[in-house]
Amino acid sequence: MILSSLIFIPIIGMIIVMLLPKEKEDLIRYTAVGISIIPMLVSFWLTYDYFVNFSGSAAMAYMEGPFSWIPSLNVNYHLGVDGISVPMLALTGLLTTISLIASFSIKFRIKEYSAFFLLLEAGMMGVFVALDFFLFYVFWEIMLVPMYFLIGVWGGPRKEYAAIKFFLYTLFGSIFMLVAILIMYFTSDPHTLNMLELIEHGGTLSYTLQMVCFIFFFIAFAIKVPVWPFHTWLPDAHVQAPTAVSVILAAVLLKMGTYAMLRINWPMFPDALHSLSFWIALLGVIGIIYGALVSLAQKDLKKLVAYSSVSHMGYCMLALAAYSSTTAMAGVMFQMISHGLITGALFLMVGVLYDRAHTREIAAFGGLGAKLPVYTALMLMFSMAALGLPGMSGFVAEFMIFVGAFSQLNQYLVGISVLGVVLGAAYMLRMFQNVFLGEFNMAKWGHLTDINGRELLMVVPLAVLTLAVGIYPKPLTDLMSATLENLVQIMSR
């Protein structure tokens, strides 16, 4: 019952928001935030409860048994949660609320905006809890539509191009996924769409069929991650999206890809996985180095952060390639969570600056450190977290990924990927220096005011979480370890 509540509360909330009168903007904003707090609290309670009772076993918790939805197609409404989806739920809940708080800077058509946002949240929650391919695909598509509108209507100058590109790109991917789902549906003898059964069934498929399905799924999720060749939609989508939307895009939507790989792609097709793991690692490393290098040459703050997330997600791919080491898998989960927190916060901070200075050009700023002390301190903290400074979640994730990947993959490849750490530091510090250090141009930026209460309310929880996960990640690892060990066994069967 809890998982369904997670999905349907936002939808009910959307309806409530739609019914509110258009003029009372603040009323709409506060109700939207209020509504999104409920799933957040539910997801937090869920995480705590899962940690306490269920983290021992790898089985699915809070199963909402397969209630038949479309009997003729054997499609049923089947929800379930385990070690890898609980943290993602918590992350989604938290970040949706924070994004809604951040979207106070949206000035026109608040009603539609919040309605779309809540629908988006429902879609995201759905993807993380769905255990039936049909349901998964439905939520996967539900998530796309509001995102398209959010970017397309409230975005920056070239919003239409970015929105269409984003939408078509992901849709292109999801078509491959649909084909793969159908293949699985028809090859399974009682024609089932239940993911858990299909995971066993996947192993029995012939090698070529496994390869085909694996690659099809991989294309769909790689576009979402984004993996190197499919990433060009990300910078456009981020630069054109409003702050709150690009926060949710970076923090949660990118994780859809990696989560789905861990949930569907990897366990279902072990033989294909074993033979393709080197190539996935190679794509990951290219992603890391490529993302870092390109962000070195960026002039726009948001594009820099976008390409940095390409680099960070490259780490995820690298670790995903090391499928038979629990450390690497834990590293992936950590990287997803930490990247969500850190990049989400970075986008918020860029948003804060953009609201005041109305430009994101790095060259335009200089020496803000003197004028905005608190903002600089937070920005310093998040930049350091982004480049993987110990004491922050970024480092823990990267370290686990390196250890895991080093033990499984080709050691020279991992050696190169470690280079990404230095490049990461390079572009982050270059940005930090150009924006915050150096002499302050009082004439141009004299009017800037330091970060205010509302913005602090958004960023501080993320900062606290980053530090907490960074300093003492043990509870999070204990929460996942059982599921991950089970996953690793399935994957290397």
Added chain:
Amino acid sequence: MVAYLSVAAVLFSLGLFGVLTRRNIIGILMSLELMFNAVNINLVAFNKFVWPGELTGQLFSLFIIVVAAAEAVVGLAIVLLLYRNWQDITNDNINVLKW
């Protein structure tokens, strides 16, 4: 028998020649009468040589004669009309349906 038929054939072709070449409509009608007569000869010849039992051939030619007469009457009435309207009954000028 052969003689009768061949003679009728020649007469028929003469009639045919007349119909096709005569410029005067009345000439055409006259040649037409010839053709009718050729046919009658044939019929009577068949009646005599092939099927002497019944007089079908003769009767049939009798009817042909009557019909021919009726036809001639109507044809000439038309000719009179033609003449009255166009004062000329050479059939080349009567080509109103020309393309």
Added chain:
Amino acid sequence: MEFFDKIIELIVAAPGIIFTELSTRPVFWLLSMMMLVSGFLVVTLKNIFHSAIYLILCLFSVAGLFILLQAEFLAAAQVLIYVGAVAILMIFAIMLSTNVSGNKRMTTQNGLPVSIISAVFALGTISFIIMTKLNVVIKNPEGVITKGLWIGSKGELPLDNIMLIGKYIMTEYMLPFEVVSVLLLASMIGAIALARKERS
């Protein structure tokens, strides 16, 4: 190809056949020659009045042939209807319509192709008659239809021709007889309606 061989064979035997033929039935050939010549003249004479006169001659010869073929009533009817009525009608029509004395050349037009066609037609039928010898369907009294070669029987018609015709008209051919009479009536009325002087 055997078609050409037969023609050659016929041409070779032609003089013999002609001589025997002429000698056996002089009257027939006389009448037919008269008929053919007058027919030829009807068709070719420039002056329409002359051709009308030759038409009458030709019709008389045809009546003669009918008599040869023992169809006396038919000959009489022929003479009566054709010569008596139709030819005269033609002459009336000519008188009414064409300025006979005019020097218009009533020549035929494009005679050559037409003559070729009619010649071909005549030759065709004659050769056909001679060669195929008409596989005639003979129905003997018992009603059995036998398909056999035409035997050119001499066959005698019953003498009382007129009586038989009367019988047949009244019994077997009652319907056609009546229809024809209606037809005649209709054509008369039609002709009168057509040729009436239109009132202004």
Added chain:
Amino acid sequence: MTEHAYLIVLLPLFSFLTIVFALRWKEQVSAVFSVGMIATSLIMSIMVLIETLGHQGDYYAAAFSIVELGAFKLQLGMLIDPLTAMMLVVVTSIGTCVEIYSIGYMKDDPRFSRFFAYLSLFLFSMLGLVISDNFFMTFIFWELVGLTSYLLIGFWFEKKSAADACKKAFLTTRVGDLGFIVGLLMIMYYCGTFNYAEVFTMIGAGAVPSGIVTILAIGVFCGAVGKSAQFPLHAWLPDAMEGPTPVSAIVHSATMVAAGVYLVARTMSIFIASAEASMVVAVIGIATSLMAATIALVQVDIKRILAYSTISQLGYMIMALGLYGVDTANGHHSPGFYAGTFHLMTHAFFKSLLFMGAGSVIHAVHTNDIMEMGGLWKKMKYTAPVFLIGSLSIAGFPLTSGFFSKDEIVATTFGHPVFTVLTLLIAFMTAFYMWRLCFLTFFGEPRVAHRYEHAHESPNTMTYPLFFLAFMAIFAGWTGIPALKHGFASFVAHGEGYVPHADWVNYIVSSIVGLSGIGLAYLMYIKKSISADKIAEKFKPLYNLFWNKWYFDEIYQAAIIDPIMTFGRWMWTFDGKIIDGAVNGMATLTMWWADVKMWIDKWIIDGAVNGAGFIVRMAGSVLKYLQTGRMQFYLILSMILVIVMILLKFEIAHINIEWPSMTVIFIIAVLALSIASRFVSEDANQESENEK
């Protein structure tokens, strides 16, 4: 007390947090509070030192793990052994002196309390590094130290040079950390754990193949090279002088840069396992030392000279440890470990003394350029003598601590003649440039008048720490006097330890070298019998080489930084053009394909439909000629057809033309007939016309 040693580490963290959150605006209170904190941790570390002196065994605290995934454990633990105790005392003592000193030095700085916050954060991370018992924890504090040095160097971030310097420092050390990470990964891969003790036992027992151990050791050494500014990655230390002098005093002289040496000392059993790695360490050490010494000869900025001397002294220590590794690997007996660690301690004291002295000089004359100073002896009664003591000690003047530790290092090089010559040469150069500095600043006539007038002695808070350090600069070395039974050697030792013996030959030779260095400086700068400029002219190319810091900055800029930036830009344009191009290309392709389809639709299908209509119209216009209006014409036609039909009736058997061609022939015949009839009827009309 040892079991509570972690408090020593946590106190500075506590002070950092309170300053940041509570005392930000009350400057004096935050300063006193932070000094108080570091003083308490100094006292505690002294107590720990006394305790560890007492019993010989190392003390291990229970480690608690922050990550547990089956076999893979990341733990934070505490290891107190003589080396750690010594380092704790050194770090905390110098930390206290610097904090007291910087109360005076940073008096009117707008961000006064933030400086103390950063300093306490630095001390926290340094102490954490020192007491950690596994590679993972060391690495955590390793990077934290890098962060704090970034913050401290970039303290006055308004200055562009400071901003660049801190970024440069962080990135260069990060490059070093790269090697360190790879080393760690290999340790984890081959030994399965990060804990020092387990790793050392495993490597000692030969569980790890020797080739791997070499790479592993070099990896760990890379971390040290980055942090202690050894040869390839030393370029950041001279620029780090942009930070306030107290920072240079503690971070870039005594503690942080010493972290690299400490790491090598701590993980010495790895280096012992592979002679090649130790040789690499030694070679890099001596190379760095030589290079830095030569550059220091010609520098004019007081802090740059001290920075290069630090690099060269660090090279000394690394070389000593390297040689120790080589000798023990080959089974010889070598004082290297004792020499390196002992020099580490003594150097920490007199180098921070020199830096703080330089700081008070700069504070007085407000410039770093020694060419503008001169004759400050009269003006600065306290700083001058203390500075001289420091210079004596670094030059290796007999009975000063520098003398004892340098002798040990010279002793370690006895097995390797090349190293011995170079070490003595470097000792000579060190003595020379230190005393060149002293003579130019304190003696002779003041070169710039107005600087001299304003010069004033620094306030007490700055001078008192100097006295303490001066005392330590002399007597710290005495713990290494061979005669002592419980001297430094017996305390800090690796493996079976080493008992120092008085080697008079060594003493005499090194003191002669030191004194001759001082003498040459005296001749050149006081007596001016040999003019410095003439020598500079003679060795012009060499002079330029040294003056431009061996062109390292330019090389790095051209060879590494610029290519990466341009490559980055190229990748970005590549990204934009190729991949985006492909995506947009797909879009235009589909648009083009839609046009093609529209064209096909328009021309071919419509064409067909219109075509049919067209053909019918054409045929009609041809066939109309058949209707000539002349009755006889029709009759002729029908007769012709009758004849043809009759002919066909006979010939049909012979003509076996298939069905479709029959229709075609028929159509053509009809068309031909109609065209022919057109001409035929034409002539006829002519005839009737001309007739009329």
